[in-house]
Amino acid sequence: MKLSEFDIDFNKFKNEKDFFSFKLNDAFFELKENSLYQHGDFNIDIQCEKFEDTIILDYTFKGNIKSHCERCLKKIKIHINTFRQDVLKLTLNNDLLNEENYLSVNHPVYSVYDSIYEQICLDIPTRLICENSEIQKKCTIEHLDTKPIEKRVDDRWAELKKLIKK
Numbered sequence: 001m002k003l004s005e006f007d008i009d010f011n012k013f014k015n016e017k018d019f020f021s022f023k024l025n026d027a028f029f030e031l032k033e034n035s036l037y038q039h040g041d042f043n044i045d046i047q048c049e050k051f052e053d054t055i056i057l058d059y060t061f062k063g064n065i066k067s068h069c070e071r072c073l074k075k076i077k078i079h080i081n082t083f084r085q086d087v088l089k090l091t092l093n094n095d096l097l098n099e100e101n102y103l104s105v106n107h108p109v110y111s112v113y114d115s116i117y118e119q120i121c122l123d124i125p126t127r128l129i130c131e132n133s134e135i136q137k138k139c140t141i142e143h144l145d146t147k148p149i150e151k152r153v154d155d156r157w158a159e160l161k162k163l164i165k166k
């Protein structure tokens with residue numbers, strides 16, 4: 001999977017409307033430096049509609065993120081089914097081209113990568129825990145037995161006492 005695969009060239013539009021589909025896997029997240037997530041599978045459908053100076057992109061997301069529960073560390077899968085719309089403006093004004101959502105009339109190519117990545121991140125629950133995953137069950141932290149730590153301290157005291165006796 002390459003970043004360039006996410007470029008949509010609106011010059012190639014045959015009709016006013018066109019459809020694009022992307023099948024994402026872990027390779028999608030590898031393209032992002034310091035990605036917040038590493039594992040997931042998604043089907044993304046994008047309907048693009050081109051008007052005189054506007055392009056509307058309607059995204060449909062269906063898929064899941066795979067991670068580990070922050071609480072019990074079990075493997076979890078979080079389903080994400082969502083929508084997004086991007087509105088792009090075509091312009092010849094160079095100042096506007098530095099702004100987001102503006103495309104050059106002469107070179108109307110747009111990468112949907114960041115929009116897809118951003119939307120996935122926005123729809124992921126704040127806490128990656130079993131409750132928010134496909135199993136939707138509350139989990140509990142396995143409480144660590146504190147006894148071995150106390151014992152270790154006791155051992156050290158014992159060693160110290162031996163030294164004092166000498």
Ligand SMILES: [Zn+2]
Binds near residue numbers: 069130131139
């Ligand atoms: Zn859990």
